[in-house]
Amino acid sequence: MDEHVKERIRKQYGNLTASQKIISKFVIEKPNLIAIHTAKKIADLTNMSEATVIRFCYALGYTGYTQLQDEIKKALLIADPRKGPIQKYRDSEEIRTKDNYAQQVMETDIAYLQQGLQQLDYGLLDQAARQIISANRIVVVGFRWCHIPAKWLFSTLNAIKGNTHLYTGAVDNADYFLTERDQEWLVIALSFPRHPAETVALVQSAKALGAKVLAITEGELSPISQMADLLLKVTTPQPAATSGMPVLFSLLNVLIKGVMVYDAKNVQKRLQHYDEISSQLYSFIGDEDEFTI
Known part of the structure; x- marks a missing residue:
């Protein structure tokens, strides 16, 4: 599936009609059918009118269905024909038992991590890291099972950059986050x-x-x-709450390392100061550094 088409859908999704949203979901989930069928056939498959399909294309900024179809065809032609790591794992997956569950769990994590590596958009990651560096103030938000990774991201960003806040909901005053803001502030939302x-x-x-x-x-x-200026997509095993943490934390770790690479001098100064303050406040055993670049 062409990422450019997905990005158009993401940016225009809030402006689409209910019928057009149904078509957009179909386009994302079944691009191979878009590539081989006419607008009329897609209308039949989605229980919509052909006119609705055409208007959907217009809403995304295309001149018509043919332009959308051509873009998807090109993307499918240049896509790697080999199976991705996740599908290869599923093809060979055995029934989980008491004897092999540990191997099964780790192989699942590895498959999703490999798939994530294949799909990684390095340009987008660079943009995200630079956006974090340039922000005067950062608010991290994540609820339910996303609270733990959100808290880790908040703590780590505070160590390497500072001026990062964790929004925890009812116990916080949302007005503070929304009124005490600088011109360049960033919300990082995990959901x-x-x-x-x-x-x-x-x-x-x-x-x-x-x-x-x-x-x-x-x-x-x-x-x-x-509503996002930048979107980092994460594909996790299901259910995500109990199986998705390794994949999500891996992406967050990559994001942190990007900040440390692109802002190495400032991060190093920040970490030295962090270590000095920590040494005054806490007792430690051993000499291992908490952070390295």
């Missing part, structure tokens, strides 16, 4: 199905007040992705 309404509401309010939004979520149709 996966089922999406907490409070995450969506905070992102929506922050966006309306001029914040940049970095969304870390499952895809273009996520409710927070439509």
Whole structure:
């Protein structure tokens, strides 16, 4: 599936009609059918009218269905014909037992990590790292099972950059985050199905007040992705709450390393100061550095 088509859908999704949203989901999930069928056939498959399919193409900025179809065809032609790591793993997956569950779990994690590596958009990651570096202030938000990775990201960014805040919901004063803001501030939102309404509401309010939004979520149709300036997609085993942590933490780790690489001098100064303060406040055993670049 062409990422350019997905990006168009993401940016326009909030402006689409209910019928057009159904078609957009079909396009993302079944691009191979778009490549071989006419607009009329796609209308039949989605229980829509042909005119609705054409209007959907117009809404994305295409001159018509043919242009959308041609773009998807090109993407499918240049796509790697080999099976991805996830599908290869599924093809060979055995029934999980008490004897092999540890191997099964780790092989699943490895397959998803390899798939993530294949699909990694390095340009987008660079943009995300630079956006973090340039932000005067950062607010991290993640609820339910996303709270733990959100808290780790908040703590690590505070160590290497500073001026990062974790929004934890009702115990925090949302007005503080939305009014005490600098010109260059960034909201990093982590959200996966089922999406907490409070995450969506905070992102929506922050966006309306001029914040940049970095969304870390499952895809273009996520409710927070439509408000995002940058979208980092994460494909995890299901259910994500119990099986998705290794993949999500891997991406967050890559993001942190990007900040440390692109802002190495400032990060080094920050970490030296961090170590000095930590040495005064806490007792440690051993000499291992907490952070390295």
